[in-house]
Amino acid sequence: MRIGIFFLAYCVCSLFIISSCSSDDEVVTPVDPVVDETPEGYALVWADEFNGDAINFEYWNHELGDGTAYGLPAGWGNNELQLYTDQAAHSGIDKTDDVSALRITAVEESAGAYRSAKLTSQNKISVRFGRVDVKAKMPSGQGIWPAIWMLGDNIDEISWPGCGEIDIVEVLGQEPDRMYSTVHFTNSENSLESIQGESNNFGDLSTDYHVYTVEWTPEQIRFLLDGTMINELDIEDDMKEFLRSFYIILNVAVGGYWPGDPDNTTVFPQQMLVDYVRVYEQVDFVAPDAPALDIAEETIGQILEPNIADHAIQDGFDILGNLEVLVWGGGGEPEVGISDTAVEGDSSLVFNFQGGNWGGGYIKMQDPADMSAYTNVHFSLKLPDDLTDAEIKLEGPSTDAAVYLINYTGVDVGDGFLEYTIPLADFTDLDVSAVNIPFAMWNPQNSAMEFVGGEVLIDNIYFD
DSSP states (O other), X not given: OOOOOOOOOOOOOOSSEEEOOOOOSSOOOOSSSSOOSOOTTEEEXXXXXXXXSSOOTTTXXXXXXXXXXXXXXXXTTTTOOEEEOXXXXXXXXXXXXXXXXXXXXXXXXXXXXXXXXXXXXXXXXXXXXXXXXXXXXXXXXXXXXXXXXXXXXXXXXXXXXXXXEEEEEEOOTTSTTOEEEEEEEEOTTSOEEEXXXXXXXXXXXXXXXXXXXXXXXXXXXXXXXXXXXXXXXXXXXTOGGGGSOEEEEXXXXXXXXXXXXXXXXXXXXXXXXXXXXXXXXXXXXXXXXXXXXXXXXXXXXXXOOTTGGGGGBXXXXXXXXXXXXXXXXXXOOOEEEEESOOSSSSOEEEEEEOOXXXXXXXXXXXXXXXXXXXXXXXXXXXXXXXOOEEEXXXXXXXXXXXXXXXXXXXXXXXXTEEEEEEEGGGSTTOOTTSBSBOEEXXXXXXXXXXXXXXXXXXXXXXXX
16 A cells, blocks of 8 residues: 655664565466465464454554644545544454454545544564465455555654555455555665556455465565465565565555545445464574665655755745655656746745656645634746646645645736635635645646646745
């Protein structure tokens, strides 16, 4: 489950470290569809069978909210719609059908308001090489996005994808017969690289339990479903992320750029049931030392100067405090720079969008500010000729809202810049008493509604 791209430095010392293909249309029925015995050549070193009456918080944590509490854009960087909670309605132990299982339930509490749960083993259970088996039954439905995955323990030291991501299985609910297994990492060109395999060989994954597996050595990562290999990849020299330890994540998201949003065919509640999570190490295996972390080598994109956001803010408008610029996306996020073409002062901020996919850039305040005394936000943009629309977004720690540039007319202020004035009231549902992202620009498009690239110059942001 890709968590997006951003220029933040996110090491957590593990409390418990375990050393540990293409699809076709023919449905495969394995002789033994669910493997419950210890695999040959492995020894079990940790497991949660979910046989108790409650979730074991010696192993698991809840992550809560919409991602902003963890330094991510609202929607967990993927434009997801759900809020994660620790309420019993959204996660717990289910004892039905002769199985005691972890239950993660996605619900629609009111029109367009979704709740679900996300459990992680961060700081509690870590894996480094070996094998992980997860026996689970998937949910289904348009916009339902279950995932069993892992992130590098050093995510608090280096931003994604430099920490590495291993997606054991993801399912898009509108295609419940198709699974995806993926890795994300920073390649030798400081760019995001993803290697994905998929299969639709096993029928509807929401009708029964299946065992989803990753086998992991210092040389290779293999993904299996019920013992059948789905994806196999070699760990190359620029994939040092996968020579370090990872923690486990179980969640059900609702909506997002990849699955799309729920529609009138989506039935709620939807739940993922997890019978067990088991971690094995290879017998007689001795793990090599983990490589030293090189932040500059393994961080995606640019290392930005601390005060680069100031080039976009009106001189003297200092209520916003200390600012940083961040970007996020699926390949369409902008590179950031400075231009000496400006309408105010001697420079402006540049978002050079890559086009071809979703993405955005945003300015973030160190501390939220009360903007309720203001009526409008102003900003000046110099746009590529073929850019006709984009999302302009304001956010707070708990709320966010977007408007579309096509609905506003800019005033020519010279040098190709247009000044836009947008009432704060247009940002419906935004809590203006706590704003920490006073400007964001996402997903520029042309008149054919295609993601478009090009340089956008941003200047003279202020509120009145």
